[in-house]
Amino acid sequence: MKVEQSTEMEEPGIADEAEVDSSNSNQSRAAQRWWIAALALALVAGVFVAGVVPRKRAEANLAKETEAMAVQTVAVVRPQRSTPLKEIVLPANVQPFIDAPIYARTNGYLKKWYADIGTRVKAGELLAEIETPEVDQQLRQARADLATAQANLSLAEITANRYEGLLKSDSVSKQDADNAEGSYAAQKATVQAMEANVRRLQELQSFERIYAPFDGVITARKTDIGALIDAGSSGGSRTELFHIAQPDKLRVYVNVPESYAPDAKPGLDGDLVLAEFPGRRFPGKLVRTADAIDQATRTLLVEIRVENPTGTLLSGAYAEAHLKLPNAGAAFILPVNTLLFRSEGLRVATVDSDQRAALKPISIGHDYGTEVEVVSGLTGNESVIINPPDSIVSGEPVRVVTPPAGTPPPAKPPLPATGGTPGGQPPSQSGQDDDGSQPRVH
Numbered sequence: 001m002k003v004e005q006s007t008e009m010e011e012p013g014i015a016d017e018a019e020v021d022s023s024n025s026n027q028s029r030a031a032q033r034w035w036i037a038a039l040a041l042a043l044v045a046g047v048f049v050a051g052v053v054p055r056k057r058a059e060a061n062l063a064k065e066t067e068a069m070a071v072q073t074v075a076v077v078r079p080q081r082s083t084p085l086k087e088i089v090l091p092a093n094v095q096p097f098i099d100a101p102i103y104a105r106t107n108g109y110l111k112k113w114y115a116d117i118g119t120r121v122k123a124g125e126l127l128a129e130i131e132t133p134e135v136d137q138q139l140r141q142a143r144a145d146l147a148t149a150q151a152n153l154s155l156a157e158i159t160a161n162r163y164e165g166l167l168k169s170d171s172v173s174k175q176d177a178d179n180a181e182g183s184y185a186a187q188k189a190t191v192q193a194m195e196a197n198v199r200r201l202q203e204l205q206s207f208e209r210i211y212a213p214f215d216g217v218i219t220a221r222k223t224d225i226g227a228l229i230d231a232g233s234s235g236g237s238r239t240e241l242f243h244i245a246q247p248d249k250l251r252v253y254v255n256v257p258e259s260y261a262p263d264a265k266p267g268l269d270g271d272l273v274l275a276e277f278p279g280r281r282f283p284g285k286l287v288r289t290a291d292a293i294d295q296a297t298r299t300l301l302v303e304i305r306v307e308n309p310t311g312t313l314l315s316g317a318y319a320e321a322h323l324k325l326p327n328a329g330a331a332f333i334l335p336v337n338t339l340l341f342r343s344e345g346l347r348v349a350t351v352d353s354d355q356r357a358a359l360k361p362i363s364i365g366h367d368y369g370t371e372v373e374v375v376s377g378l379t380g381n382e383s384v385i386i387n388p389p390d391s392i393v394s395g396e397p398v399r400v401v402t403p404p405a406g407t408p409p410p411a412k413p414p415l416p417a418t419g420g421t422p423g424g425q426p427p428s429q430s431g432q433d434d435d436g437s438q439p440r441v442h
Contacts, residue, residue: 072398076351076383079332082373085324086366092254092272092304092321094313096245098214103238104229105207108132115242116221121212127242128210130229135208139201146194153191156184207231216246219315247315250306252284254321255299259366263325264289270304271322272313282306282313286323331365332374338384339372340392348377349388357385357396 113128115121163180166172220243223229232238252272256264264286272282284306293300304321306313313319340347340359347359362377378384383400385392392398 072357072389072392072396073401074349074351074357074385074388074398075401077335077338077386079334079374079378079380079382079384081380082327082331082333086327087322087324088256088260089273089320089322090254090256092252092319094272094306094315094317094319095251095253096216096247096315097249097251098216098246099315100213100244101240102127102210102213102242102244103240104130104210104231106130106132106135106204106229107231107233108135108208108229110223110225110227110229110241111208112225113221113223113241115212115218117218119218121216121218121244123212123214125212126209127212127218128223130208130210132205132208135201135204139198139205142194142198142201146191146198149187149191149194153184153187156180156187160184210241212244214244214246215248216244217311219243219245245315247311247313248307248309250284250308250313250315252304252306252319252321254302254304254323255294255297256302256323258293258298258300260323260325261293261300264300264302264323269324270302272304272306272319273322274313274317274319276317277312281322282308284321332378332380333368333371334374334378334384335371335386336367336369337387340388340390348374348382349385349392350382351385351398351400355398355400357388357392357394357398359392359394 108130111129111131115125115127121127160177160180160183163172163177167174167177221241222243223239223241228239229241230237230239252270254270266286266288268286270284270286272284273280274282284304286302287305288303290301302323334348338348340349342359345361346364348362350358350360352358360377360382362374365373365375367373385398
């Protein structure tokens with residue numbers, strides 16, 4: 001019995017210890033579950049941080065890039081002030097100071113010529129001789145007729161004087177005396193007419209010899225020995241014998257476009273440049289203008305005088321005339337790729353201090369091809385956008401790209417354009433010409 005009681009008394013202690021062990025085991029399992037949950041949460045958080053955050057960061061970066069790309073990136077240029085003198089280049093006709101064809105004044109056959117092309121002659125120098133047998137015969141006949149008329153005049157004079165003396169003694173009637181006086185007057189007039197005819201034929205005979213009218217060079221010989229010479233007196237076509245020019249001075253005729261006409265005044269410098277003389281300029285002076293705009297070409301005809309004592313320049317050559325015209329008023333030069341053509345007018349896009357676009361209306365003067373002259377609308381301090389998009393508006397944000405080092409500024413207006421039409425042919429000795437073109441300008 002005592003043993004059983006003792007056993008019974010020991011069993012509650014063992015049970016308590018089992019409960020304690022069970023409790024500890026439960027707490028251990030709870031802690032394990034908590035750590036597992038924490039690890040799972042950390043894993044989920046890690047996955048979120050590793051996957052979602054970079055994506056959000058990438059979206060934010062993309063949004064920034066998109067916003068940045070939405071801002072126009074532009075390059076700018078500064079307007080260049082034009083020079084006080086602008087040089088325009090126009091096509092020109094080089095002509096001799098004096099240029100004349102030489103025709104015969106009498107009919108006949110060429111007996112001999114003394115000057116050929118390229119021969120330099122002096123005024124009054126004999127160029128050719130013409131045989132005129134018909135004129136010679138006419139002159140002989142006229143002289144014979146003159147001798148007859150003079151004989152008749154002498155007889156009429158004697159008769160008139162005789163009748164005048166007889167009339168005083170009433171030996172002849174008054175009528176007979178008047179008839180004798182009238183016959184004398186008629187014969188006197190006939191002699192004068194015959195003398196005039198002889199002089200005319202002598203003048204025609206003197207035209208057998210062709211002389212140079214001025215100092216110059218023979219540029220053409222259009223006849224030869226034995227050729228029939230027709231002076232055109234009978235209605236036929238005249239025969240040109242020679243062509244002579246005086247190349248010591250040259251007349252250069254240029255057609256100046258109407259937009260430059262007010263600045264083209266006598267006294268301005270006008271140099272010639274020819275392709276056959278690279279690197280050389282031949283100085284000249286603008287000596288006269290037509291003072292009228294040609295309605296067909298809308299140009300002003302001007303004449304430039306160029307000295308040519310050595311004959312280096314050849315008459316009839318094509319040249320470029322460089323005219324230095326005064327540039328009135330303040331003007332600026334801009335590349336043509338800065339212009340915006342809008343319905344409200346011509347505009348340029350500039351960048352203000354807030355890095356925003358501002359459209360400004362402008363007025364242009366001369367078009368130089370790759371550049372234009374701006375006469376109003378700019379102060380010279382603007383940053384003008386190059387190749388602005390058609391959609392650009394005032395207030396639009398822009399980003400200015402700094403040009404690479406060494407990028408040259410816009411060039412001054414180049415030697416023109418040309419541009420243009422070749423000069424026309426002026427009337428002989430008129431000092432007029434035509435020319436036109438789109439000029440190039442410095």
